[in-house]
């Protein structure tokens with residue numbers, strides 16, 4: 001069930017790469033346990049915006065932020081923010097599955113171990129829980145100490161989701177998580193995302209309009225660095241308020 005509790009409140013957010021403004025005065029609120037899809041043509045700023053939610057843009061030279069991104073009512077760009085804690089709470093899954101070249105078990109135990117969890121039983125429990133939540137446990141329980149690189153692309157992506165879940169986040173950011181997968185693996189990830197919504201907030205960048213319509217509660221349409229329209233997904237796809245949104249969702253431009 002959706003709650004009306006605000007998780008992110010983004011206010012007057014601008015982002016510059018050097019002199020180029022990639023995000024222009026973005027204002028958006030994301031609620032707890034919502035799935036929010038970010039759509040728009042290539043280069044409109046979707047991934048850039050996604051990365052502002054856990055400060056992944058900090059890693060990019062020449063990148064500068066103005067405005068505020070509040071997470072649980074705290075500005076994450078404040079100088080006293082603990083970035084490691086932020087990224088633990090706001091996990092990320094990328095376009096291409098990127099398991100570490102180690103066993104399935106060690107991929108998931110990696111983050112908790114870095115946090116100082118050493119007890120075998122505790123790690124076993126975290127690994128099992130995370131694999132179950134990522135709907136991968138049944139498929140890999142017999143080969144949990146085998147290399148993660150031997151898994152299929154779809155399984156690798158679910159492993160990356162399990163790895164994020166092992167950190168006990170409350171948000172998962174997903175940047176086109178199914179674009180490298182076949183339709184069946186895509187469907188499995190979509191089912192998983194809908195299941196995860198019971199416990200987590202999910203913000204997902206997608207080029208796949210049907211995917212946004214199938215899984216998200218709300219959709220944000222970006223164009224040339226601006227947030228053109230943000231509303232219930234059904235409204236965006238059936239009765240958008242702005243002409244640009246309608247042109248995009250009906251395929252007049254891509």
Ligand SMILES: Nc1ncnc2c1ncn2[C@@H]1O[C@H](COP(=O)(O)OP(=O)(O)OP(=O)(O)O)[C@@H](O)[C@H]1O
Nearest residue numbers: 017022040041042043044045046047048049060205
């Ligand atoms: N590291 C960077 N340095 C400079 N400019 C960048 C950088 N990353 C992105 N940009 C620019 O910022 C703008 C927004 O890019 P972004 O990748 O956020 O768009 P997008 O909507 O996610 O695109 P796509 O759908 O193709 O992934 C683009 O003009 C892009 O060229």
